[in-house]
Amino acid sequence: MKKAVNEQYGGVEQIKIIETELPKISNGEVLVKVEAAGLNPKDILVRKGKFKRFTGNKFPQGVGYDFSGTIEDPKNSTFQKGEKVFGMVNGWRGRCCAEYVDVKAKELYQMPENISFEAAAGVPLAGQTALQAIRDQGKITKGSQILINGASGGVGTLAIQIAKELGGEVTTVSSSKNLELCSSFGADHTISYETTQLLELGQSYDIFFDVFGNYSFRKMEGLLKNKGIYITTVPKADIIKEQFSNLFRSKKARLVVVRSNERDLRWFSQKIAEGKIKPVVDQVFDFGEIQAAQTYIESKRAKGKVIVKMNT
Numbered sequence: 266m267k268k269a270v271n272e273q274y275g276g277v278e279q280i281k282i283i284e285t286e287l288p289k290i291s292n293g294e295v296l297v298k299v300e301a302a303g304l305n306p307k308d309i310l311v312r313k314g315k316f317k318r319f320t321g322n323k324f325p326q327g328v329g330y331d332f333s334g335t336i337e338d339p340k341n342s343t344f345q346k347g348e349k350v351f352g353m354v355n356g357w358r359g360r361c362c363a364e365y366v367d368v369k370a371k372e373l374y375q376m377p378e379n380i381s382f383e384a385a386a387g388v389p390l391a392g393q394t395a396l397q398a399i400r401d402q403g404k405i406t407k408g409s410q411i412l413i414n415g416a417s418g419g420v421g422t423l424a425i426q427i428a429k430e431l432g433g434e435v436t437t438v439s440s441s442k443n444l445e446l447c448s449s450f451g452a453d454h455t456i457s458y459e460t461t462q463l464l465e466l467g468q469s470y471d472i473f474f475d476v477f478g479n480y481s482f483r484k485m486e487g488l489l490k491n492k493g494i495y496i497t498t499v500p501k502a503d504i505i506k507e508q509f510s511n512l513f514r515s516k517k518a519r520l521v522v523v524r525s526n527e528r529d530l531r532w533f534s535q536k537i538a539e540g541k542i543k544p545v546v547d548q549v550f551d552f553g554e555i556q557a558a559q560t561y562i563e564s565k566r567a568k569g570k571v572i573v574k575m576n577t
C-alpha cells in the first residue's frame with residue numbers, strides 16, 4: 266500500500282509517499298481503508314521535530330492523525346466490513362495519510378451518512394479538541410459568555426458551532442476578512458484582532474478559549490469573570506505552571522490535550538446527522554499533493570479544515 270512518511274525532521278521536502286506492507290492488527294484494533302485524511306498543525310510540529318521527546322529518532326515516520334474510510338478488517342470488534350467510519354489515532358505515531366490504517370476500535374465511530382468522506386475526515390481531531398475544551402474544561406452552560414480566539418481555523422469553526430449548540434453566547438476573534446465566516450457559523454459577536462485590542466474590550470467572559478494560543482492566562486485574566494476559565498491549546502511552559510495554581514484562585518487556567526474516544530465521536534456523528542454541526546472544509550488536496558497541503562496548513566491561514574483525499 267501507499268503511505269506518506271517523513272524521512273527525517275525538517276521541511277516539507279522530507280515528506281515522501283512510499284510503498285509498504287499493510288499494517289498488521291491485533292485484538293482491539295481494526296484495519297480501515299482510508300478515503301480521506303485530515304491535516305493538522307500537529308503534522309507540522311511533529312515534522313519539524315518539536316516533539317522529538319515523544320516521536321524519537323527512528324525514520325521513516327508516518328504522517329496524519331485523523332481519517333475517514335471504511336472498515337477493511339473488523340477483527341473481533343462490533344464493526345462490520347465496509348462500514349463507514351471516522352476517527353483519530355491517539356499518541357504520536359501518525360499514520361492516517363495512507364491507503365490503510367491500523368487503529369484501536371475505541372478511537373473511531375460510524376461516520377454520519379449525510380456528509381462526504383472529505384468532510385468527515387476533518388472532524389475527529391479538531392472537533393474533539395473543541396468539544397473537550399468547551400464542554401469538559403470550560404463547563405459551558407446555557408448563557409455562558411465565551412470568547413474564542415482563532416475562530417476561523419480548523420478547531421475554531423467547530424468550536425463556534427459547539428459553543429452555540431451547548432447554549433453559549435459566542436464572541437469570536439479573527440482577522441477582518443473572516444468576520445463574516447465566523448458569523449455564518451453562528452457567532453453572536455465578531456471581533457477583528459486587526460482593529461480591536463482584546464484587553465480594551467471592557468467586557469468579561471465566563472470562558473476564554475485561546476485556540477490560536479497567543480495569549481497567556483496572566484495577560485487575559487482581567488477579561489475573565491470571577492470563576493472564569495481560560496483554556497489554551499498550546500502546551501507552553503507557563504500554562505503547565507498556571508494549572509498548579511488553580512487550587513488557590515477562583516479563575517482557572519487549563520490546557521486541552523485532545524484524546525479520541527467513542528463517546529465524543531458519537532456526539533459528532535449524531536449532531537452532524539441532525540444538521541446541528543456542519544464540518545468546514547477549506548481545501549481538498551490529492552494524496553500526491555501532500556507537500557502542498559502541509560504548506561497551506563503551515564501558512565496558518567486555513568479557513569476550516571485542509572483534507573487529503575486518498576483515492577485519486
Ligand SMILES: NC(=O)c1ccc[n+]([C@@H]2O[C@H](COP(=O)([O-])OP(=O)(O)OC[C@H]3O[C@@H](n4cnc5c(N)ncnc54)[C@H](OP(=O)(O)O)[C@@H]3O)[C@@H](O)[C@H]2O)c1
Pocket residue numbers: 305306307390391394414415416417418419420421438439440441443458476477478479497498499500521522523562565566567568569
Ligand atoms: N492541545 C491539543 O490537543 C490541540 C489539538 C488541536 C489543535 N491544537 C493547536 O491549536 C492550534 C489551532 O489549531 P487549528 O487546527 O485550528 O489550526 P489552523 O486551522 O491552522 O488555524 C488557522 C487559523 O488561525 C488563525 N490565525 C492566524 N493568526 C492569528 C492570530 N494572530 N490571532 C488569531 N487567529 C489567528 C487564522 O485566522 P485569520 O486568518 O482570520 O487570522 C486561521 O483561520 C494549533 O496551534 C494547534 O497545534 C492543539
